Amino acid sequence: MASAVPVSAVPLVFAAPLPEKAPTVKEAVEEYFSDIPILVSVARCESRFRHFNDDGTLHRGEVNEFDVGVMQVNEHYHLESAQKLKLNLHTLEGNLAYARYLYEREGTQPWSSSKKCWKGDAEKLAQN
DSSP, X not given: OOOOOOGGGSOSOOSSOOOSOOSSHHHHHHHHTTTOHHHHHHHHHHHTTOSBXXXXXXXXXXXXXXXXXXXXXXXXXXXXXXXXXXXXXXXXXXXXXXXXXXXXXXXXXXXXXXXXXXXXXXXXXXXX
């Protein structure tokens, strides 16, 4: 596990801005994580690229209702940190940016519960 970095010490600059117009959530995820393709696989497995439900409500986890959005970030553990970074986990932009922040600190561990689904993609990416 990476050493703890105080949230206040983390600059609010994220490597990949969201595209101007992404027709689908999947395309936005692919564009935003073009430099971290395993997170595209994680999003597919965690939410099937859904950030909002058909009725417009925020997509929440089927097993844990604290998991929110396309990246299924758990509000119980991460809401306070996201708020300190001025990121809104309920927006697509905030959800993706916090997932990047989390990945840069903990790798794929926060999404280990869905590893069976994306593990094969990780192995293929490691071979390339």
